[in-house]
Amino acid sequence: MLKIFNLPDLGEGLTESELLTWKVAVGDAVKVNDVLAEVETAKAVVELSSPFDGTIAELHGESGTVVQVGAPIVSFDLPGSESEEAPTAGDDAGSGTLPDGRVPTLVGYGAAAEGAGRPARRTRVGRPAAPHPAPSSPPEGAPVTAAAVGTSTEGSAGTATLTVERPRSTPPVRRLAKDLGVDLSGLSGTGTGGVVTREDVQRAAEGSGPAPGSGAAAAPEPGVRTLGGRPRTEEEPIRSVRKATAAAMTASAFSAPHVTEFLTVDVTESMELLEELRRHRDFRELKLTPLTLVARAACLALERTPELNARWDGDHGRILRQNYVNLGIAAATPRGLMVPNITDAQALDLAALAERLNELTHVAREGALQPGQLTGGTFTLTNVGVFGVDAGTPIINPGEAGILALGQVRRMPWEHHGEIALRQVMTLSLSFDHRLVDGEQGSRFLADVGAVLRRPGMALALF
Template sequence: MLKVFNLPDLGEGLTESELLSWKIAVGDTVAVNDVLAEVETAKAVVELSSPFDGTIAELHGEPGAVIQVGAPIISFDLPGAGPDKTDNAPASDAGSSSLPDGRVPTLVGYGAAVEGAGRPARRARAGRPAAPDPVTAAQPSGSPSSVPVPAGATATLTAERPRSTPPVRKLARDLGVNIALLAGSGAGGVVTREDVAAAADGARPASASPSGTDTLTEAAAGGVRTLGGRPRTEEEPIRSVRKATAAAMTSSAFTAPHVTEFLTVDVTESVELLQEVRQRRDFRELKLTPLTLVARAACLALERTPELNARWDGDGGRIIRQNYVNLGIAAATPRGLMVPNLKDAQDLDLRSLAIRLAELTEVAREGKLTPEQLSGGTFTLTNVGVFGVDAGTPIINPGEAGILAIGQVRRMPWEYRDEIALRQVMTLSLSFDHRLVDGEQGSRFLADVGAVLARPGMALALF
């Protein structure tokens, strides 16, 4: 029986996913929870697992294609007789008939551990020769499409993704290079940035500008230099994280009336505290930064100003105050701006915050953030200081009441004990939703955070 598997909603009503790579090929035999493909949503890169035991009959799409939720992605040849059928039911129900042993399919993630797991075994199907291994991938052309690959097409899809890192795979997608066709020059055959750049340079034809003239480069323009030696204009599709970020920020900026307040604080005592704490045996292996202290101070201050930890429900005509803190940390990742959050941060002491922040940062850098880590935030911190920036007017993360930007710590002249001295100074920028937070409450929150950073011992008196 032929069973068409439609792309499921991978979380929170997402409407599409970009197909990054296939982990199987036509003719492969797969079992429930075998990984079929790697797809990228606006939330995370996830592995799509098989809901069936069966044989891969057809792959609907090429790497780089954007597949709509509910559109066909894979056709299975399942044991047993019956008419062709499209899987339009929930995945757990649709696959139950093929699971006599009661296993539950896991569509997203790693699925059940299977001894000797690896790439599914391939067998030749009746009437067709076994596909070579590895097979070559068709290079996507034009804009991304979710149109199924026509039956009988000569182009086939890659069975395994070559070894590389997330930033290299992103670079390949940005430059229009099919990474599946590259032989890696790195250790163990890993595809490197240099491999991708070389392929892009070798494959890039002379392109035309909208006016019909050739794209100018330094050589073609008789010495006119372009930035980085790149063409004068380049294009990339708006999709995945960038598309979701643009939609979310536009909605937030034009829905929530933003107010931003600034406070410059002498944080010399906090800097000295960090230096002292780092010497303690139980902190020696941890990365303690000003962000760690601000995170702790923000959690304390939110107890005194719960309005900053609330949510506006316009449809329900209510304000929802959340008596817990899922602390969002804006992070620049290989996939773009992401805001994972630390669940129940109000329960974490300084050491626990340092550990959890380090873990979250590492996962974000590896591009392995999960939808669960990226959802449910109640208040956000963004550390613009790591880029050498003093202050800004951050846009509130949708669904939250406020966001606090942390500026760089600068050594500068400051009034101290009626004299001018060189002190460590930081600027805090708080944006809040004026529907939920009045100026009094926003100012009090900012003052509380500043008081803890200026004199960490004040935490004992204020909270």
């Protein structure tokens, strides 16, 4: 019996996932909860687990393919005589092949469904167990059924087929061809199913050059060096984290009225404190950085200005004051910009905060952040100083009231005790949502953080 497993949703409203790597191949025997593949959503990389004991009959898609939620991703060959589509998250348990009547999800199984029984038969589709050759491509721009791209096959009468757009080339490739004056109708594609690729267009352009009046740039002189020795034009699809980041930042920038304030602080005493702490037995195993001190100072300052830790709920006409700090740390990861957070950072002392920061940084660099670490933040820090930058105008993480950027620490002439001396100086940049935070409150928060960094002992007097 053939079972088709559709890609389920994580339960967070995500509509697609990018297939990163397959962990199985056609013909492999798998058991329930064996890892089938790694997929990347807009929030995290997760493992896709098998809902069945059986044999892999077909894998739908290659690494790098974006799969829509509800679309077939794996076909299983199971003992039996009938073929049917596997339930996705939210369906009933099926014909008893799932353990204990549990519902399959993208990362495992939920609780047993109450009154779980055999549901109504889903639409049957007949499918050969062995992979079949890729069909020939339809004319450019013509829609084809899912069967033409290996996501469904002919079945019984009334079977609904998935319609997808499958031109002879992708929109970015057609745009590149237009820019370079290349006629796609005269090209033989080297991609899967005869699809014209970017390389096909570039080879054609090198042979003929752009057509007159096409608007393309003049052909380069032979031997002209490009940046990094790479092709003159490269394209990358917008997907996963970059797509989600762009949507979130655009929504934040145009929904929350941003105000940014700056404060330059003499942090010489804080840097001296870090050096002293690194020699202390309680901190020797920890990595202490200026971010550690800023994180602690921000948690203290939020005690006095809770408006910076609030949330605007326009849908219900209310402001939510959060008396805890889930401290977000903007991190540049291999997957792009991510903002994991430290839960209840206000309850941590400096050593515990340093330990959590180190753990979070390590997990982010490994690309192993989980969805739960990326939601629920209340206030964010971003360290632009690690890139040698002094200041900026950071965009607020959606749903939060403020974000604090810390610039690089650098030695520069500074007034100290009435004289000019070389001191270590940092610039802080605070952006806040003016719906929630007035200028007075934003300024007080920034001044409090600056006071702690200027004279760490002030923490004992102010908080």
